Amino acid sequence: MKIAIAGAGAMGSRFGLMLHQGGNEVLLIDGWADHVQQIKEHGLKADFNGEEVVEKLPVVLQSEVGEEDQVDLIILFTKAMQLEKMLTDIRPLIKEETEVLCLLNGIGHEDIIEKFVPMANIYIGNTMWTAGLEGPGKVKLFGSGSIELQNLGEGKEEQAKALAEKLSESGLHAKFSDNIHYSIYRKACVNGTMNGLCTILDVNMAGLGQTSTAHKMVETIVREFAAVAEAENIHLDIPEVIAHCESCFDPETIGLHYPSMYQDLIKNHRLTEIDYINGAVSRKGKKYGIATPYCDFLTELIHAKEDSLQVK
Amino acid sequence: MKIAIAGAGAMGSRFGLMLHQGGNEVLLIDGWADHVQQIKEHGLKADFNGEEVVEKLPVVLQSEVGEEDQVDLIILFTKAMQLEKMLTDIRPLIKEETEVLCLLNGIGHEDIIEKFVPMANIYIGNTMWTAGLEGPGKVKLFGSGSIELQNLGEGKEEQAKALAEKLSESGLHAKFSDNIHYSIYRKACVNGTMNGLCTILDVNMAGLGQTSTAHKMVETIVREFAAVAEAENIHLDIPEVIAHCESCFDPETIGLHYPSMYQDLIKNHRLTEIDYINGAVSRKGKKYGIATPYCDFLTELIHAKEDSLQVK
Numbered sequence: 329m330k331i332a333i334a335g336a337g338a339m340g341s342r343f344g345l346m347l348h349q350g351g352n353e354v355l356l357i358d359g360w361a362d363h364v365q366q367i368k369e370h371g372l373k374a375d376f377n378g379e380e381v382v383e384k385l386p387v388v389l390q391s392e393v394g395e396e397d398q399v400d401l402i403i404l405f406t407k408a409m410q411l412e413k414m415l416t417d418i419r420p421l422i423k424e425e426t427e428v429l430c431l432l433n434g435i436g437h438e439d440i441i442e443k444f445v446p447m448a449n450i451y452i453g454n455t456m457w458t459a460g461l462e463g464p465g466k467v468k469l470f471g472s473g474s475i476e477l478q479n480l481g482e483g484k485e486e487q488a489k490a491l492a493e494k495l496s497e498s499g500l501h502a503k504f505s506d507n508i509h510y511s512i513y514r515k516a517c518v519n520g521t522m523n524g525l526c527t528i529l530d531v532n533m534a535g536l537g538q539t540s541t542a543h544k545m546v547e548t549i550v551r552e553f554a555a556v557a558e559a560e561n562i563h564l565d566i567p568e569v570i571a572h573c574e575s576c577f578d579p580e581t582i583g584l585h586y587p588s589m590y591q592d593l594i595k596n597h598r599l600t601e602i603d604y605i606n607g608a609v610s611r612k613g614k615k616y617g618i619a620t621p622y623c624d625f626l627t628e629l630i631h632a633k634e635d636s637l638q639v640k
Numbered sequence: 641m642k643i644a645i646a647g648a649g650a651m652g653s654r655f656g657l658m659l660h661q662g663g664n665e666v667l668l669i670d671g672w673a674d675h676v677q678q679i680k681e682h683g684l685k686a687d688f689n690g691e692e693v694v695e696k697l698p699v700v701l702q703s704e705v706g707e708e709d710q711v712d713l714i715i716l717f718t719k720a721m722q723l724e725k726m727l728t729d730i731r732p733l734i735k736e737e738t739e740v741l742c743l744l745n746g747i748g749h750e751d752i753i754e755k756f757v758p759m760a761n762i763y764i765g766n767t768m769w770t771a772g773l774e775g776p777g778k779v780k781l782f783g784s785g786s787i788e789l790q791n792l793g794e795g796k797e798e799q800a801k802a803l804a805e806k807l808s809e810s811g812l813h814a815k816f817s818d819n820i821h822y823s824i825y826r827k828a829c830v831n832g833t834m835n836g837l838c839t840i841l842d843v844n845m846a847g848l849g850q851t852s853t854a855h856k857m858v859e860t861i862v863r864e865f866a867a868v869a870e871a872e873n874i875h876l877d878i879p880e881v882i883a884h885c886e887s888c889f890d891p892e893t894i895g896l897h898y899p900s901m902y903q904d905l906i907k908n909h910r911l912t913e914i915d916y917i918n919g920a921v922s923r924k925g926k927k928y929g930i931a932t933p934y935c936d937f938l939t940e941l942i943h944a945k946e947d948s949l950q951v952k
Contacts, residue, residue: 528841528941529948531944538947538948539944539947540943541947545940548933621860621933621937622937624860626937628853629840629853631853632837632853633841636841636847
């Protein structure tokens, strides 16, 4: 299968590497010139579960994608705020039959993808794989993971199952879900609580869990996510989702980690994905006439923090 | 006049000093043993508009106030969270005729004072004076200020006016207000926006003003204050109050300062007065059935920050 990875950062590189090793013809696409140049010259380097791996993968700058490029599947793996620019740049690659799988964090990406790809060809998913970027051309890939995915196009269940099987052949543990929106909302609740709160309070997840008000804040935010999900006929099990979010507090598992938004903003002074997590719930709330004040305020606080750190 | 200053920190010391210099018999009362000891041994030292001043003022630990002590007026000047403990400790000083003037920051203190003092003897006020504590027994007093005050007891307007006049004799620029709750809410809006937001974002007021979301946050918080004030028949002029709050952003005036809550929590790792500012609006909102989510969330965030800094 010919597969393009649109957004070949840490996670995109993992998927590209594993799909390549699984026998697919992979094309990496990214917007970071240094990263693309390093991969062109020296191949993609990975610390892959402790083993040094170098793979000579085809790679192209997203601005240089042309009509002559052709793939069966595009996997979208940009940061949320880069999605629309990526789709605009790779438009020549999106033919009538090209399937597109979106694995971005956050919610509501289909609203953007629909502008570029017919609904019948869109698949969305959710992944538990992790990856870290060590520098241009170099990633660190540890542990295991899984993918859930579903078709957005009507009557495309068989194609979705076939796609999951294809990804699983490369060890990616993908499976079809008949309720992917539930999984996406459930994961977004984790991001919508841990990311923003840890970032604004300057604590790791265990530290957040030790505060007297964490539970009240997590509960209120999850209830806002659940209210907008309900308007989309997705019924979140609120106590289960709260418990799922709060399981991150455990210092024995992942509690001592700082979530990705903290690393983006506080550590690396990069813009955050808040507009696609709490900010997306705020926008949906406005659309459905549902008040989402905690998501509104948290989004405003994170943007104020971005501004005060002069992040562009 | 015999006047006790209950809470002789920076502001209480300023008032004690000025009232003493104005010919009143002043008794300082405080709970900080080192501070009381220093004043006992060496007098109250002040850098008073650039001049070094030392005044031998009577001072007593609040736990040592006895029935034999007698004053005409008690001026309450504790931190908000220390008010009830102070009133409990100085109960022997509160006789049938003792007048009590509350000049604390924040709103709703009368609910506590009423438990100790008959309404007829309570006066509340609002001051624009400032003061800084340099260390035990030493304060820094610069600039000028004013006081507005009003009687809570019915038919006590004349007494309130006389009290204002008495304070003005010592240069404190006090005047009677027939709408002190308006002034208190208006000042609380400044504290309810600048204090919490600067503290949680780790910025000074000018820095807050430079963020893209400051106006939206200030406006939403002021609207919550105005809604609970309305339930108490106090009609805030919302655009005027918002403009008043946002005048703090100006780097040419006070924008480069960090508000008192920032200094308490971030600089000195002390508990904040949030429960008596945004937290008071949250409690009043619950009582009146008015949603105050920004005040709720900001109060929770500040408490989480206190917890994460292990402030006791």
